[in-house]
Amino acid sequence: MAETLHNLVLGFSIALSPPILLYAFVGCVVGTLVGVLPGVGPLAGISLLLPATFGLDATRAIVMLAGIYYGAMYGGSTTSILMRIPGEAASVMTCIDGYAMARKGRAGAALAIAAVGSYVAGTASVVGLMLLAPPLALFALRFGPPEYFALLVLGLLVLAYMSSGSMLRALAMATLGLLLGMIGIDQMTGYFRYSYGVVELGDGIGVVPVAVGLFGLAEILATAGLPTPPQVLRPALRELLPTRQEWRDSAWPIARGTVLGFLIGIVPGSAHIISSFVSYGVERRLSKRPEEFGQGAVAGVAGPESANNSATSGAFVPMLALGVPSGPIPAVMLAAMMVHGVSPGPLLIREQPGLFWGFIASMYVGNLVLLILNLPLVGVFVNILRVPYPILYPSILAFCILGVYAVNGSVVDVWIMLLMGALGYLLRKLGFETAPIVLGVVLAPMIEMALRQSLAMSDGQYAIFLTRPISATLLGVGLVLITLGLKPLVTRSLDWRARLALAEKGDEQR
């Protein structure tokens, strides 16, 4: 504990230095904008802004990108409450009661509760991250290729299980992502695979064009031709203070959302989306007045908003400690770290303590910046929403092209984005989730390397995955998930994923 505190002091000495503070601040502001803008979620936002960090050192770049990530999570609630349009997917549940509160004239209170809940959850979950990541990293030092292979396979299985809709579809998408990740030079033999003479494909398909195509461009393709969004409700500043009763009603949902969000965040999957859904369900079940949910229940805003912000920090635990991203957003963060010469994993905390603890401390600072920044500036962010979408989307499209091109200075990446955009548009229309594709692309080289190294170690014996306790346990958990995923096929009933898919679909249609 004393060592942790000592390291935290080191982290704060870095995070409170003026340049790092400035980049945390810039990241939070830009992230909030990204979260507020419909169609630009945290995934596309981080991908697009990655090139802007190329001129920075690793610590500043990562602090800024993390600021964008949790800033986007904060910002997403604004559009949900004022427009009933989720700025990013995790805010879907906030739409229901947040917008209902806004229509009752309690928009300011809903925004304040969302901001305070996000702050409390964000700060508390960083404590969890700080305490959990170092021992997990120490444990992971025992991992060899078979354990990593099992862990990565489990990660994909959990993502597929946690995805809304059918597990079969999610697994198909993850496999598609893994296949896309096979393009390029084989790391062990130097063979060019499926590159058809395109030299730029030698390094493989980058995660940035895939993420921007599937999430940014596909969203624009699907929404640009739709009727204009509904009117924005504008809160007055004097309405920002919730009543004593509203504070009382939100206290426990915030606490529960924080714990739930962090725990779900650690598990691979689209944690921030799932956590807000689970939190909403829990709050409705525990409420003495469940009939108020959907009509402007404070707990329906406080719980999900706390949960999705807490999950953001939780998702950093496996990424920083194991070097294994738990979802598409941590995957892009991992790629961003690698661009800056940082390799997250068990050795990061030991070899680069300044970066790790500076990053942790900057998250405390960032959460405070967001709380101070968001409430007074909510009017400014709302004004951005007043820009008509037919003017807004061409600008977002231009940023997509710019961001994707700038990563490698390659037009091939723009073409990849274009193809992924078309693919994402079609898949979205047909009800497929595209997040597993992004994770598959990132994990493909790691999984392949771990598999081939394991087989080389065992002289071609697949039993190596079952004879080593850690990998056997991890694969056993994966098997349980597959069995659970198959259950609705056998019983012909709707499980929680199907209900989540229906809820998301219903919200899109409203």
Next chain:
Amino acid sequence: MAGAALVALALVVLWESRALPLGSLRNPGPAYMPVALALALLGFGALLIVLGKGTPDVSSVGWTEWRHAVAIFGVCAFAALALERLGFRMTIALALAFLLRVVERKGAIFSLVLSIAFAAGAFLLFDTLLRVPLPRGALGL
């Protein structure tokens, strides 16, 4: 439809993997993992065909925004072709002007001013201030 497309893609990957050594269990070659994944995709695609009776059909999905989608797709393709030939500013200004004026039917002067201002502003911010190199094209634009 989606299941059939996945099956077709898996078959293409299997066909294209012929040229790569498969290796052995003891020493997997460069085609080992792609072939294994293609076989898995084949299985998933087949299962989707068999079990996917309740999934939406292509014709039953609403495609009302298709004109916009095609125009945006075309603009992106133009940008990919023109970016290094015409330069960032010219390409983005032309792309934005087309989207605003032709697709969204905004006023000519508004479209022109916004397109040029956005292209010049983005170039100034990223290339000049943040030092992210952007293409200038043959004309240095």
